[in-house]
Amino acid sequence: MGDNLDSGFDLRFGRAGWFCLLDEETGETSFYENDSAEASHGAGTRAVEKLMELGATKVISGDFGPKAKELLEKFKIQMVVLSDDSRSIADIIDSIK
């Protein structure tokens, strides 16, 4: 829900304001703004396209819409659903390491 590590974790996928990209080898993070967060339709699909561009192999979100789910399955990107929303991005990254 923001562009730094202390930001809260947005439970929405396609309509999340920002995506945090984590390099699992170096532990580096970078933030990308989601241009289609406010789009009237196709936000999930465009978010998947963005992830493909960034070369992500895993996605963590609160939930995935039907279209995003189908695409992510097709492109063999691993989906992770975290249903508790209270943690910040930094906490989630800490638990991955």
Add this chain to the structure above:
Amino acid sequence: MPRRKTLRRVVAPPGFRGYKPYGNQYGRKKHVDLLYEEYEAIKLADYDFMTHLEASKLMGVSRATFARVYESARRKIAKALVETREIKSVFGNASLDHSWFECIECHARFNIPDNRTEQKCPICKSDHIQSLKDQ
């Protein structure tokens, strides 16, 4: 601690995130959460015209449990219609008929695509995971 709920098998999640009433004269009200398994129960019983027994076998629960899920689904839909509330589809206690898993340690739910071989939780790296399908 109460007994954990058996996950209800859902073949396909609903193709919508929600339904909204329009032209209603009262302001916004809290939405009704329709669980995936409730949607599935309505679909099997009232759209595919299955008996409760057949439907319960498909969802991997007992007939009585199916009847309860179905009852709850009908009541929620009735509530939404009468009280002009929005319906939202929520994951609930469903297990999707794909390769989905749940981590026993951190309760993250995730899928393992064919190109991955490790059977580990992507979050906490624990190998204490269970398939949502087997339950």
